[in-house]
């Protein structure tokens with residue numbers, strides 16, 4: 001038998017055994033609600049490989065063993081950070097922002113109780129592009145309506161993306177989908193070696209508060225009643241039954257008549273939830289109006 | 290129970306005084322699964338804004354109301370403020386580009402386009 | 417179409433720039449050019465729109481054909497898969513070794529039935545001898561008077577017991593005869609089936625198996641080819657992109673011409689007429705190229721669709737004309753094999769039933785045999801007693817002693833015979849119950865193969881029919897596409913007039929340019945500010961060359977997409 005070289009992953013060792021994958025997949029589904037059919041094996045493999053190298057483990061199967069044997073929860077965070085899909089963009093699915101500013105906000109302004117702030121929740125905010133887009137749109141609206149004020153809660157389960165979001169620093173190329181005018185107003189350009197970077201202005205950053213939150217938790221620990229929730233491109237990874245549970249839990253934190261925005265590839269049809277469709281991928285909670 | 294299902298198709302407004310170009314834009318986008326509404330010029334476009342509207346593709350040189358005028362009008366319209374606008378034009382002059390950019394255009398494509406080019410831009414912009 | 421002669425244009429003269437009336441003071445002529453060009457562009461647009469309108473239909477149809485080829489590929493690869501499963505069933509059906517054991521069992525049974533029958537027949541003479549010995553015993557015992565009660569008893573028991581043996585033997589004799597007949601019949605019947613299996617089912621299954629393998633390989637091949645065909649259709653569909661790009665040439669040229677007209681209309685245009693003429697030449701070339709490209713694109717699609725259609729047709733027909741792989745032959749082969757298997761399943765089932773019946777009959781024989789055996793034992797015991805008493809009689813009882821010895825010997829024979837009967841019928845019983853099991857199993861197997869083959873035959877026929885109909889539909893769709901295309905290409909010929917109009921306008925401008933040489937700075941600037949399209953960079957290049965007198969590079973095309 002040849003001696004195994006430590007922390008070098010041999011070609012054959014990059015494969016997870018079906019048993020190890022099964023175990024990790026079950027864990028992901030249970031902890032995050034994300035479904036993990038066999039087809040996701042290559043994805044899980046490639047995403048975990050980096051972590052395996054960091055830890056100097058000889059193979060992915062060793063990692064699985066290490067993960068389940070770890071006495072503390074440290075590895076859990078790394079694991080969650082590795083397996084979540086965080087693709088996002090500024091002004092992604094722009095129809096929603098048009099609808100927000102053309103319909104939802106004027107409606108809110110017209111019917112608002114004095115002094116009430118417009119509260120939005122970016123649920124599954126990833127690296128912050130969505131809540132900052134919301135912040136720009138709402139700040140723009142506020143500029144035309146002195147009585148209007150807003151607050152944004154942004155949550156995600158991945159601490160890695162939350163950190164990026166909190167920093168609010170992005171590549172120039174990343175912010176191109178935002179209208180030029182808004183970029184000029186709300187983004188600061190990097191200098192010197194940061195020339196290719198931009199940072200969200202402090203004023204805007206102050207409008208967004210970031211928190212870690214897992215949709216699978218029994219209670220979200222939220223006291224506010226939101227007027228709009230952006231829950232986009234998250235539940236696409238969930239089982240139907242999980243979607244229903246999460247949305248029902250979410251509904252408890254929404255004001256009557258509040259709007260729920262979901263991704264364009266997502267549909268709530270067939271779910272037993274207190275919402276009715278308003279237009280493509282926009283729903284409204286029962287009550288209120 | 291959520292029962293009513295709303296069409297998942299996105300609607301794109303194409304504005305061009307050339308019927309041939311409108312036809313080709315419609316061809317490319319319909320093949321890619323979008324709904325398409327056509328307008329002959331800026332004014333015509335404003336008169337038939339679909340709702341919801343996902344994206345506008347507009348020419349610059351058009352009679353009655355040109356592309357820059359349309360972009361400015363859309364940017365002032367509450368329902369269309371954040372709708373991405375792709376300029377599709379024969380022009381390639383830097384000054385014109387700058388003008389469109391300042392007015393609030395999102396992207397710029399010089400004619401002739403190939404269908405896959407157009408759909409790639411649309412997909413990128415819509416996210 | 418009105419024919420315009422040179423003479424109609426001859427009086428056209430550019431005015432001097434100082435006139436302030438633009439390059440063409442002769443407004444009528446200018447408006448004539450304008451009208452003609454505008455009209456030409458408008459009328460050609462109709463042709464473009466018509467061709468363009470076909471494009472979406474075309475794409476749908478070609479994508480449909482690709483889907484058809486795709487589904488054909490799927491259908492056939494599935495068909496090929498289920499056919500190779502059939503091949504296995506046929507191989508098993510052709511194999512006769514499964515019957516070897518049944519054959520041995522039937523033979524064994526037949527042998528044992530023979531032995532049982534023989535043994536039972538052998539009891540008869542023994543019984544007759546007993547009867548004689550019984551009479552002799554009684555006669556001899558009478559001679560001893562009163563002291564010979566024991567002998568009288570012996571005589572009675574011999575008579576009675578031999579009567580019992582006769583009864584038992586008689587009863588089982590009939591059963592044994594029936595058993596033998598049935599076994600013989602079974603053996604003959606089984607031999608016939610085995611021969612049939614050997615002669616027809618084996619070769620037929622092997623032959624059909626060969627056909628199945630060929631068909632399966634063929635289907636796999638056609639399936640792969642269909643995949644390729646689907647891919648080619650998708651390529652063709654994607655190549656419509658070239659046409660989409662070329663179609664926009666109309667818009668580009670229209671705007672180029674508009675720019676020329678605007679420059680000509682402008683007050684400061686004098687001196688650049690040469691440039692406008694060159695621009696029109698460029699427009700004409702661009703327009704002509706667009707038209708050529710659209711035509712070529714459509715023709716290319718037409719030709720390629722034709723080629724692919726032919727290829728798919730050839731593929732399909734080849735498959736049908738393959739040697740002895742005729743569609744119905746394979747399927748009827750399968751049906752025949754299935755039918756034979758069905759018969760065999762029935763025969764095997766019957767065999768099991770018959771064997772079960774024989775087993776019951778055999779248990780009747782076994783009972784009789786057991787009683788014969790116990791009678792034999794009792795008789796021997798009686799004979800032994802008699803022998804003892806005879807010994808007490810001394811020499812007087814000699815005759816009786818002989819008789820008792822004979823009874824004893826005979827009783828021994830009975831025992832042996834019944835022991836042999838016992839073992840034979842036990843063997844027969846084993847053979848029969850094995851036969852019940854084996855034949856039952858075999859019939860179940862045959863049944864299952866029968867189902868599988870019949871199913872397979874139906875599925876194969878189904879696949880063939882659907883493949884034929886999908887192919888037929890695809891073929892019809894392609895034919896329709898090609899007809900549409902040819903029509904479109906025919907109709908797309910209205911551009912000559914437009915080209916002529918642009919050329920004429922260019923000629924007029926060139927003539928006019930002869931007296932229009934000194935362009936002022938502002939004339940250049942005005943022209944430059946109008947020619948801003950990417951397709952007009954040649955104009956700028958020409959300007960730059962005119963100004964500097966040296967050759968200048970045209971600006972590169974660059975990327976045509978930019979995000980702000």
Ligand SMILES: C[S@@+](CC[C@H](N)C(=O)[O-])C[C@H]1O[C@@H](n2cnc3c(N)ncnc32)[C@H](O)[C@@H]1O
Nearest residue numbers: 032084086087088124126157158214215232233
């Ligand atoms: C594809 S991103 C979507 C980002 C953004 N909403 C958008 O549409 O662009 C999905 C995010 O959901 C988060 N996520 C997945 N499962 C989660 C869970 N159980 N609880 C909270 N966040 C979760 C992931 O970490 C990831 O950042």
